[in-house]
Amino acid sequence: MASTSGKNDSQQYDYDYFVIGGGSGGVRSSRIAAKHGARVALAEAKKLGGTCVNVGCVPKKLFCYASHFRELFHDAEGYGWPKVDMKLEDHNWKKFIESKNAEIQRLNNAYEKNQKDNNVTIIKGYAQLKDKNTVVIDGKEYTSKYILLAVGGQPVLPKIEGREHVITSDDAFFLEKLPKKHIIQGGGYIALEFACIFNGFGSDVTLILRGKTILSSFDEDVRSKLCDELKKNGIKFQFETEVERVEKVSDDSFRVKFKNNNTPIDTNLVMFAIGRHPNIENLGLDAAGVKTNDKGVVQVDDYSQTNVSNIYAVGDCTDRKALTPVAIQEGHYLADMLFNNQQPRKVDYATVGTTVFSEPSIGTCGVTEKEAKEKYGEDGYDVYESSFKPMFVQLPKRDRKSYVKLIVENKSQRVVGIHIMDHAAPEIIQMCSVAIRAGATKELFDHSIGIHPTSAEEIVQIREKRKKKDEEKK
Numbered sequence: 001m002a003s004t005s006g007k008n009d010s011q012q013y014d015y016d017y018f019v020i021g022g023g024s025g026g027v028r029s030s031r032i033a034a035k036h037g038a039r040v041a042l043a044e045a046k047k048l049g050g051t052c053v054n055v056g057c058v059p060k061k062l063f064c065y066a067s068h069f070r071e072l073f074h075d076a077e078g079y080g081w082p083k084v085d086m087k088l089e090d091h092n093w094k095k096f097i098e099s100k101n102a103e104i105q106r107l108n109n110a111y112e113k114n115q116k117d118n119n120v121t122i123i124k125g126y127a128q129l130k131d132k133n134t135v136v137i138d139g140k141e142y143t144s145k146y147i148l149l150a151v152g153g154q155p156v157l158p159k160i161e162g163r164e165h166v167i168t169s170d171d172a173f174f175l176e177k178l179p180k181k182h183i184i185q186g187g188g189y190i191a192l193e194f195a196c197i198f199n200g201f202g203s204d205v206t207l208i209l210r211g212k213t214i215l216s217s218f219d220e221d222v223r224s225k226l227c228d229e230l231k232k233n234g235i236k237f238q239f240e241t242e243v244e245r246v247e248k249v250s251d252d253s254f255r256v257k258f259k260n261n262n263t264p265i266d267t268n269l270v271m272f273a274i275g276r277h278p279n280i281e282n283l284g285l286d287a288a289g290v291k292t293n294d295k296g297v298v299q300v301d302d303y304s305q306t307n308v309s310n311i312y313a314v315g316d317c318t319d320r321k322a323l324t325p326v327a328i329q330e331g332h333y334l335a336d337m338l339f340n341n342q343q344p345r346k347v348d349y350a351t352v353g354t355t356v357f358s359e360p361s362i363g364t365c366g367v368t369e370k371e372a373k374e375k376y377g378e379d380g381y382d383v384y385e386s387s388f389k390p391m392f393v394q395l396p397k398r399d400r401k402s403y404v405k406l407i408v409e410n411k412s413q414r415v416v417g418i419h420i421m422d423h424a425a426p427e428i429i430q431m432c433s434v435a436i437r438a439g440a441t442k443e444l445f446d447h448s449i450g451i452h453p454t455s456a457e458e459i460v461q462i463r464e465k466r467k468k469k470d471e472e473k474k
Contacts, residue, residue, distance in 0.1 A: 018144035023050020025315035026150030029331030036339035067200025078396035088202035129284030162246030179268030186273035278317035353433030363429025366417035
């Protein structure tokens, strides 16, 4: 499509492009569109940066960093430093939260300045669609040729008795103090990351899972080995159960009861991390004729277009990968298509690398073994794996394992899946995703020289195929 800037058909509107939502996808798309010459408005009711900057990726990573120091101080003795065993009470939570808030505010300000420097008009307030070309904010109407929905998502709240005593991941970033005992309902990456964060600070943590395993969509070997490591760290698990009721015992104490009559647990904090849903309530989708699918998310095609031809949607309000970099690329591709004469481009979701900032972390890209079996058949792929003790825990004598797994499609010998468990996995997996996207073969990996001593070198040093599981039984 040609740029709309300056076109007669766009002059009948206030804007060429009206973006609802100032998260990662909306901010990127609006800025790129404005750089291409479009007249762009961005509406946001809260702070710019969306989930990622305010209650997601960024503060979570700061929480992860903070939670690592207690273990590092302890392990430093193995490297000749004085023994320092820090406890939960030794940490200045108030100071940490103040520092975190200051950093988030810095990012909020940077986002706003960047948008204004690129001639994006920022409109503060909650936006609603009146029709397919009209947005209403605080009673004022704005018209636009194209509209982008980038409204993100929010945590799902449980429908249980005592839900007023439950917090979500959003609330965790603003706790006034760090409790001693935590119960977290959930088995996805958010639940695991916060379990590791609270455990790292020295809190007692119990994870409550409705299913039989953590991280159900991840590779079976990785999630099994990670579960073992988390148990070593002292995190407790209760599988195949759910929180039924939360009762307040005192100002900072709660009693949690379970559906299958497990013994009640007293705790200082109850957190639910059971998923997220899109922020589309009261958005006016019906008024504009925008359809949602059976999961209650905005329905889009491969190019982020809804069933209404001039309305698009990116990020967590759609049924794709709910990851910040994905939303950014979706928004960028869309702005290029609409306002810079570029051919429509599909986002390659199959090769998106992802990570869980657990302790140890995991990084994954490409197919899991289950997916490989479904796609290539029982004998259509091979597995190469290595389990080892990372070098940095040798002197402190810490009981920790790392793990690397490569999945190779037999016919082409392409590496189609890489799964890593290691403290450096988030950094390693980024370039692995490039290799998978480029179609790198196992031979290319084999003839690449490793960097020694690193955990990453295991990826290019694994030579022996793992025996098929039916062979192992013989």
